Amino acid sequence: MTKTILLPLFLLLAFVKSHAQSDCSDAIIVCGNTNLDGLTVTGFGTQELSALNTCSSQENNSIWLRISIKKGGTLGFNLVPESTDIREDFDFFVFGPNETCDALGLAIRCSTTNPASTRQNNNYTGMNEIESDIAEGPGNNGNSFVKWLTVADGDSYFLVIDRPIGNSNFSIQWTGTATFNSSPTSNVPTGETLNIVQCDSDGTADFSTTFDLTKNTPIIIGDQTGVNVSYHKDQNDATTSINPILNPTSFTNSQNPQSLFARITNTITGCFTTSEFYVQVNEYINIPAIESVICDDAKDGNDSNGKATFDLNKITAEILNAQSTTDYILKYFIWWIQLINANS
Numbered sequence: 001m002t003k004t005i006l007l008p009l010f011l012l013l014a015f016v017k018s019h020a021q022s023d024c025s026d027a028i029i030v031c032g033n034t035n036l037d038g039l040t041v042t043g044f045g046t047q048e049l050s051a052l053n054t055c056s057s058q059e060n061n062s063i064w065l066r067i068s069i070k071k072g073g074t075l076g077f078n079l080v081p082e083s084t085d086i087r088e089d090f091d092f093f094v095f096g097p098n099e100t101c102d103a104l105g106l107a108i109r110c111s112t113t114n115p116a117s118t119r120q121n122n123n124y125t126g127m128n129e130i131e132s133d134i135a136e137g138p139g140n141n142g143n144s145f146v147k148w149l150t151v152a153d154g155d156s157y158f159l160v161i162d163r164p165i166g167n168s169n170f171s172i173q174w175t176g177t178a179t180f181n182s183s184p185t186s187n188v189p190t191g192e193t194l195n196i197v198q199c200d201s202d203g204t205a206d207f208s209t210t211f212d213l214t215k216n217t218p219i220i221i222g223d224q225t226g227v228n229v230s231y232h233k234d235q236n237d238a239t240t241s242i243n244p245i246l247n248p249t250s251f252t253n254s255q256n257p258q259s260l261f262a263r264i265t266n267t268i269t270g271c272f273t274t275s276e277f278y279v280q281v282n283e284y285i286n287i288p289a290i291e292s293v294i295c296d297d298a299k300d301g302n303d304s305n306g307k308a309t310f311d312l313n314k315i316t317a318e319i320l321n322a323q324s325t326t327d328y329i330l331k332y333f334i335w336w337i338q339l340i341n342a343n344s
């Protein structure tokens with residue numbers, strides 16, 4: 001490499017162990033700051049790269065990304081395996097612009113060069129401004145880099161990354177002048193939390209109860225428009241937008257505490273952000289029925305008006321019995337509505 005590549009946009013995709021998005025229909029939408037933790041390449045799902053001019057290869061361990069361009073320009077990337085082992089071989093294939101999964105057309109860029117066969121000094125691959133070839137490989141044909149794309153506003157492309165040999169995770173560094181749509185944000189205001197803690201007050205003391213997860217929706221959305229929020233049981237489901245919790249207004253926890261994931265999605269661009277939070281069930285405190293009886297006295301000026309002064313601290317001690325007075329706070333209300341208002 002003899003020229004310096006400008007890096008006006010930079011996105012690191014961290015791929016760690018989880019499930020793969022190995023089919024076009026599950027393609028991950030690449031946005032400005034989408035957090036793509038929790039992904040890896042294992043298997044290929046349905047074989048979708050046969051006979052598509054894919055540099056004499058097909059899917060082995062693949063992941064599909066969908067790139068939506070906000071502002072056109074040049075678009076390249078450097079794919080860097082986590083392992084520096086030269087035998088780690090990543091290939092890629094680009095389809096577009098604006099193709100659909102059922103009509104991908106022929107790959108407009110692909111590289112299936114094997115870095116060990118070509119005696120490269122690293123196992124990187126990608127597209128850059130230096131190269132003039134648009135397809136290379138397999139084996140020792142090529143140098144693992146092909147010419148980057150010139151893209152227009154609003155274009156979309158599929159980028160398929162495949163690992164025929166090796167077992168490393170990888171990251172991608174985007175290069176060029178094009179920009180992606182930005183993701184919605186999930187900025188929980190200071191002093192608020194998405195975590196929901198409730199007492200087990202459903203009559204069965206099993207540390208399981210129902211939660212209204214949608215209480216978090218307005219907190220996540222804030223003042224953003226054109227977005228929706230879904231709730232998922234694991235990171236992979238949230239990232240790939242599958243298996244939303246079907247009745248988020250009455251979700252019953254199966255673990256305590258239980259981690260859950262909210263996904264906020266822009267309904268036009270598909271850009272999204274995920275947030276982790278937890279629901280937790282605390283033990284239900286059963287307050288024993290207490291009847292406190294004292295004799296009328298003259299402290300209020302009348303020893304027969306049926307009114308006298310009670311020391312509620314004595315009742316607190318009776319309710320708590322041997323339990324620590326620092327673990328619990330007891331409050332007393334004359335009217336039920338006062339109690340309701342105090343808890344709302």
Ligand SMILES: [Ca+2]
Binds near residue numbers: 022023024044046
């Ligand atoms: Ca596939």
Ligand SMILES: [Ca+2]
Binds near residue numbers: 091111114115125
């Ligand atoms: Ca390769």
Ligand SMILES: [Ca+2]
Binds near residue numbers: 133136145146
């Ligand atoms: Ca080349």
Ligand SMILES: [Ca+2]
Binds near residue numbers: 200204209
């Ligand atoms: Ca329960």
